[in-house]
Amino acid sequence: MDEKRVLKKSPQVVSRKIEGEVILIPLYKSSDDLSYIYTLNETAVNAWELIDGKKRLGQIKEELMKTYNISDEKLAKQLDGLIKDLKSIKAIV
Amino acid sequence: MTISVATKKEKKEFFKTIIKRAEKKRNPFSIMFELTYRCNFRCPHCYIQGSHKDKKELNTKKIFSILDQLKDMEVYNIGFTGGEPLIREDIFDILSYGNRCGFKFDILSNGYLIDERIADRLGEVNVNKVDITFNAITPQVFDQITQIKGSFKRVKKAIDILKEKGIQTAIKSTCMQINKDEITEVSRFARNLGILYTIDGEILPCRNGCATWVNRYSIDSREYEDLRRKVYPEMFRDEGKRVKTKSRRRRDRMFYCGVGITSFSIDPYGKMNFCLEIDYPRCNILSEGVKTCWEKLKKEVDRLNKTKDFVCRDCDLLKDCGWCPGRSFIETGSFNNCSEYFRKRALERSKEERYG
Numbered sequence: 001m002d003e004k005r006v007l008k009k010s011p012q013v014v015s016r017k018i019e020g021e022v023i024l025i026p027l028y029k030s031s032d033d034l035s036y037i038y039t040l041n042e043t044a045v046n047a048w049e050l051i052d053g054k055k056r057l058g059q060i061k062e063e064l065m066k067t068y069n070i071s072d073e074k075l076a077k078q079l080d081g082l083i084k085d086l087k088s089i090k091a092i093v
Numbered sequence: 094m095t096i097s098v099a100t101k102k103e104k105k106e107f108f109k110t111i112i113k114r115a116e117k118k119r120n121p122f123s124i125m126f127e128l129t130y131r132c133n134f135r136c137p138h139c140y141i142q143g144s145h146k147d148k149k150e151l152n153t154k155k156i157f158s159i160l161d162q163l164k165d166m167e168v169y170n171i172g173f174t175g176g177e178p179l180i181r182e183d184i185f186d187i188l189s190y191g192n193r194c195g196f197k198f199d200i201l202s203n204g205y206l207i208d209e210r211i212a213d214r215l216g217e218v219n220v221n222k223v224d225i226t227f228n229a230i231t232p233q234v235f236d237q238i239t240q241i242k243g244s245f246k247r248v249k250k251a252i253d254i255l256k257e258k259g260i261q262t263a264i265k266s267t268c269m270q271i272n273k274d275e276i277t278e279v280s281r282f283a284r285n286l287g288i289l290y291t292i293d294g295e296i297l298p299c300r301n302g303c304a305t306w307v308n309r310y311s312i313d314s315r316e317y318e319d320l321r322r323k324v325y326p327e328m329f330r331d332e333g334k335r336v337k338t339k340s341r342r343r344r345d346r347m348f349y350c351g352v353g354i355t356s357f358s359i360d361p362y363g364k365m366n367f368c369l370e371i372d373y374p375r376c377n378i379l380s381e382g383v384k385t386c387w388e389k390l391k392k393e394v395d396r397l398n399k400t401k402d403f404v405c406r407d408c409d410l411l412k413d414c415g416w417c418p419g420r421s422f423i424e425t426g427s428f429n430n431c432s433e434y435f436r437k438r439a440l441e442r443s444k445e446e447r448y449g
Contacts, residue, residue: 015195039107
């Protein structure tokens with residue numbers, strides 16, 4: 001994980017809270033995108049909210065470490081997975 | 094820490110769960126927003142006639158503010174309707190803002206203004222579905238209904254353009270004496286294009302109670318049933334095996350739809366109403382905000398549901414009756430009245446049930 005990397009949310013995706021669930025909604029149209037809805041679980045929501053186009057990945061990881069009792073290595077691995085997923089749905093640039 | 098990506102099937106299940114939660118908490122989920130009462134068609138049966146009209150429609154800024162409030166209240170679906178919503182000069186500012194807010198929205202339009210350029214813009218703002226009123230398959234009858242010469246040609250072209258651009262499109266018809274012989278053909282047209290088609294057997298009276306068109310052009314329930322069988326043959330294919338749908342009507346409450354549970358409508362002047370059919374109770378969103386108006390509307394629905402001498406309570410026709418309190422309100426000025434229109438239909442249905 002490149003801890004110096006700064007992530008930015010894509011203007012093409014908006015997050016909404018509906019009845020206790022946080023969902024990511026693509027604002028662009030393609031036949032595939034219409035078929036899916038992207039939901040975030042609680043920890044992913046916290047990570048998503050920390051992505052502001054300013055914080056480095058290392059800072060985001062530190063913030064999350066304060067909240068969750070998890071090893072540095074395990075958190076880095078999970079953050080990597082999350083970023084990969086967010087990139088695949090064009091939610092971050 | 095995970096991000097879950099739901100599949101198509103899961104999406105359906107996901108929203109089922111979400112809607113159940115919204116129903117339980119009585120949070121609005123799906124609403125209708127009338128952006129204007131202006132229209133370029135002159136359909137005589139349109140229920141909009143006789144609506145309350147204020148001096149000024151909501152401006153762009155006020156609509157944005159309402160959309161912000163709807164977003165905060167976790168509304169997900171919006172149906173933008175009119176009049177003809179595409180007649181508004183700021184329509185794409187509104188739709189674009191709605192898209193950026195993350196609403197899933199449909200447009201209910203007559204289709205007349207949709208050309209290549211407008212269709213492209215509808216695609217850009219990520220419209221979920223364009224729902225077009227398409228009441229006939231011959232130019233003569235179509236134009237006779239809209240009272241605009243050449244309207245059939247333009248609307249049909251609009252449907253082709255939307256389809257070509259991959260924008261989800263649906264068409265719908267109100268079944269009337271004037272177009273009943275064309276409904277099956279409209280259905281075939283929709284099937285050939287692979288688009289959704291729905292029919293409605295009820296002509297709504299105008300909001301001022303005028304029912305001239307209803308009385309003159311309504312079809313009876315037998316005629317409507319015949320049309321349903323032709324339009325939706327798959328629904329009746331295994332008729333013998335089908336279990337009769339249980340009536341949603343209840344003796345202990347008036348409203349049996351989503352009014353005051355997860356839905357409401359907003360008129361072009363910022364008044365909140367039960368639904369599109371009824372411009373009541375006209376809570377003022379501009380002075381009180383969406384949230385307060387929603388609370389007031391729910392209370393009003395609850396008050397009406399508790400009506401002690403509820404007119405349907407002891408009626409034998411209840412299970413065959415599609416009575417709507419809103420229609421009673423329009424016809425008689427009171428929610429707690431029998432509707433002559435629905436009584437007649439319930440009697441027809443009850444007779445069919447007994448004698449086949």
